[in-house]
Amino acid sequence: MERSQQHYFTPAPDVAVTEHTITVELPDLELTLTTSSGVFSPKRLDPGTRVLLENAPPPPVDGDVLDLGCGYGPIALALAHRYPGRRVVAVDVNTRALDLARRNAVAAGLSAVDARPPEDVPADARFAAIYSNPPIRTGKQALHEMLLIWLARLLPAGRAYLVVQRNLGSDSLAGWLDQQGHPVRRICSRRGYRVLEVAGQ
Numbered sequence: 001m002e003r004s005q006q007h008y009f010t011p012a013p014d015v016a017v018t019e020h021t022i023t024v025e026l027p028d029l030e031l032t033l034t035t036s037s038g039v040f041s042p043k044r045l046d047p048g049t050r051v052l053l054e055n056a057p058p059p060p061v062d063g064d065v066l067d068l069g070c071g072y073g074p075i076a077l078a079l080a081h082r083y084p085g086r087r088v089v090a091v092d093v094n095t096r097a098l099d100l101a102r103r104n105a106v107a108a109g110l111s112a113v114d115a116r117p118p119e120d121v122p123a124d125a126r127f128a129a130i131y132s133n134p135p136i137r138t139g140k141q142a143l144h145e146m147l148l149i150w151l152a153r154l155l156p157a158g159r160a161y162l163v164v165q166r167n168l169g170s171d172s173l174a175g176w177l178d179q180q181g182h183p184v185r186r187i188c189s190r191r192g193y194r195v196l197e198v199a200g201q
């Protein structure tokens with residue numbers, strides 16, 4: 001693939017690796033994270049991810065949690081800090097992002113974070129909650145397929161928490177999820193982002 005056609009969701013970006021260290025301050029915790037060129041939002045915590053981490057509730061039931069599209073791992077690491085004792089599965093198609101998420105978890109001493117490609121998660125794995133800043137820019141079809149696969153893996157009474165920019169179609173995504181049999185509740189609307197709570201079927 002031409003470099004000019006590559007995106008943060010390219011499986012193995014061949015843009016040169018330039019690493020950065022960022023500090024993420026949240027109301028309840030601070031994370032120091034290594035990021036890199038070729039992954040999503042390497043210079044600062046994405047503002048949508050911040051809205052999700054500041055507003056999403058704890059998992060509603062016992063069990064493992066999933067960070068869907070983990071990037072360099074800010075959501076996975078925050079979950080592992082907040083909910084000790086739970087395994088945090090972090091998946092991404094971008095191998096550079098997965099490597100960073102693993103390294104960041106090790107550096108933070110968060111052994112509960114298990115970062116792996118989506119296809120390495122057993123099909124019978126079930127999750128108490130899914131937290132995601134989903135890859136809207138992959139296109140509607142790929143996004144919809146991805147969401148249906150993982151929402152089907154929620155435990156009964158499990159919930160997914162998705163942050164989506166209003167300008168990038170949060171309301172139409174909510175409508176589509178409802179039509180697919182996944183009831184949606186809007187948890188908050190802040191700084192141009194909505195956090196959606198999505199039920200399984």
Ligand SMILES: C[S@@+](CC[C@H](N)C(=O)[O-])C[C@H]1O[C@@H](n2cnc3c(N)ncnc32)[C@H](O)[C@@H]1O
Nearest residue numbers: 008009040049069070071092093094133134135
């Ligand atoms: C908007 S970014 C969010 C990254 C990170 N969670 C954050 O908040 O900084 C979405 C991520 O989803 C990943 N992604 C794209 N398609 C995917 C798929 N089918 N399965 C899992 N992850 C995917 C991208 O590589 C990207 O890292």
